[in-house]
Amino acid sequence: MIVGCPKEIKNHEYRVGLTPGAVREYVAHGHQVIVETKAGAGIGADDAAYMAAGAKIAASAKDIFEKADMIVKVKEPQPSEWAQLREGQLLYTYLHLAPDPEQTKGLLESGVTAIAYETVTDERGGLPLLAPMSEVAGRLAIQAGATSLQKANGGLGILLGGVPGVLPAKVTVIGGGVVGLHAAKMAVGLGADVTILDRSIPRLRQLDDIFNGRIHTRYSTIDALEEEVFAADLVIGAVLIPGAAAPKLVTREMLSGMKKGSVIVDVAIDQGGCFETSHATTHSDPTYVVDGVVHYCVANMPGAVPVTSAHALNNATLHYGLALADRGLAAITEDKHLRNGLNVHKGRITNKAVAEALGYDLVQPEAAIRAA
The missing domain is CATH 3.40.50.720 (NAD(P)-binding Rossmann-like Domain)
Structure with a gap:
């Protein structure tokens, strides 16, 4: 051939x-x-x-x-x-x-x-062919989110890991699959306060064991999602339904409850994104702002590395x-x-x-x- x-x-x-x-x-x-x-x-x-x-x-x-x-x-x-x-x-x-x-x-x-x-x-x-890029994208999501949180880039001006005497950033990861796991690993490594939301109790148990108390896990209901998104400085969208369009879990209305200068990184953008306000961006122009919330929605994140x-x-x-x-x-x-x-x-x-x-x-x- x-x-x-x-x-x-x-x-x-x-x-x-x-x-x-x-x-x-x-x-x-x-x-x-x-x-x-x-x-x-x-x-x-x-x-x-x-x-x-x-x-x-x-x-x-x-x-x-x-x-x-x-x-x-x-x-x-x-x-x-x-x-x-x-x-x-x-x-x-x-x-x-x-x-x-x-x-x-x-x-x-x-x-x-x-x-x-x-x-x-x-x-x-x-x-198996999605997993390696999901690993890369999950880890990159935290790098991109940390950069977008810098004041000069439109963010809150907060350091993910904080410093002694100053609280770290709150990171909410929506989805506990491969992307979510690797995003959480990076965020925890930088010292952030991390919560993962998922609808699989067995997966939440597994994540709890993997991180041994270094993250919080929550079953994803509308109430739980709102609470965590509203409290977060950085939200990672890591939801996947194989082959299908990603569900729009965070609505436009919910943005009004988020902190001004907080950051969304929608890793699910290849499948349409899991935030209602997401649209695909590029590495040359990666972010835009809706209702004071910075959106990073690059559709080929692993292409950066x-x-x-x-x-x-x-x-x-x-x-x-x-x-x-x-x-x-x-x-x-x-x-x-x-x-x-x-x-x-x-x-x-x-x-x-x-x-x-x-x-x-x-x-x-x-x-x-x-x-x-």
């Missing part, structure tokens, strides 16, 4: 779909790999490193899309990219289709077979990517976890959460593949 890796073109996205180490693995499996020139510049991997790993260098993304049987990316294809996709081609990347009807329409019209990192599952019911995040992502995606390159559609029919990753196939939506969010008819992955 010819495996292609174009340079990412989303705003300030420095990650790359294939590292030189990953290229070497594909080549060892007998595949031809073509990489767009300077695709790895953001992680310090030049064209020579890719050629040494066995890749051929393409002068443009157009060459990649024309020649490759499988496209490996990081972020969802942009309009200029989905226009170049074609029937019979595999697309392997993050998609986040539920809040993005335009991209969904573009992929359906292209006829491409699209596998979304964020809905591939594992034997434990986890999301591409060396760490690209390698972490490739570590996770390589196994499934090799299976797709080795066996094509057979890999999807044989592996239920890859089937869960299939979102679009030849003009059909094959993921239930995406179909429900956007009003499409659902076609089961097996049926879609058989029909095509």
Whole structure:
């Protein structure tokens, strides 16, 4: 199979779909790999490193899309990219289709077979290709929140960990999954007063054991959510429903009860955000203010630390990517976890959460593949 890796073109996205180490693995499996020139510049991997790993260098993304049987990316294809996709081609990347009807329409019209990192599952019911970026985003959320809390950036002017004689900042984390766990780890490490809200009692027990009394846990009701958000200096939105649009848990009305200069970091923005007032921002213009509350809603947060995040992502995606390159559609029919990753196939939506969010008819992955 010819495996292609174009340079990412989303705003300030420095990650790359294939590292030189990953290229070497594909080549060892007998595949031809073509990489767009300077695709790895953001992680310090030049064209020579890719050629040494066995890749051929393409002068443009157009060459990649024309020649490759499988496209490996990081972020969802942009309009200029989905226009170049074609029937019979595999697309392997993050998609986040539920809040993005335009991209969904573009992929359906292209006829491409699209596998979304964020809905591939594992034997434990986890999301193994989403997890590494959730870890990065959770940790970055605290860095971004701490910076946004500085007075010059519109925040309260409060230090997360305080100092002797001065209380630390209060951090509320909505959602106790991978993002929430890693956000809490960073916040606790900086000395903040942290509360995690979640609706799973077993998960709250687990978090209580992990932190051994260093955080507070609360069952998430409307009352509890309001109390914690109103008291917080920094709120992290870390809610995930796999494949589906994030629920709007913090309403516009609730902002009036929050402190002026407090900060919201909506890590769920890739799936539409869990704050009613959230809209996607970029690394070049990451924040805006609504009712005195600073909103940080960058849709590709891990792109800010591409060396760490690209390698972490490739570590996770390589196994499934090799299976797709080795066996094509057979890999999807044989592996239920890859089937869960299939979102679009030849003009059909094959993921239930995406179909429900956007009003499409659902076609089961097996049926879609058989029909095509």
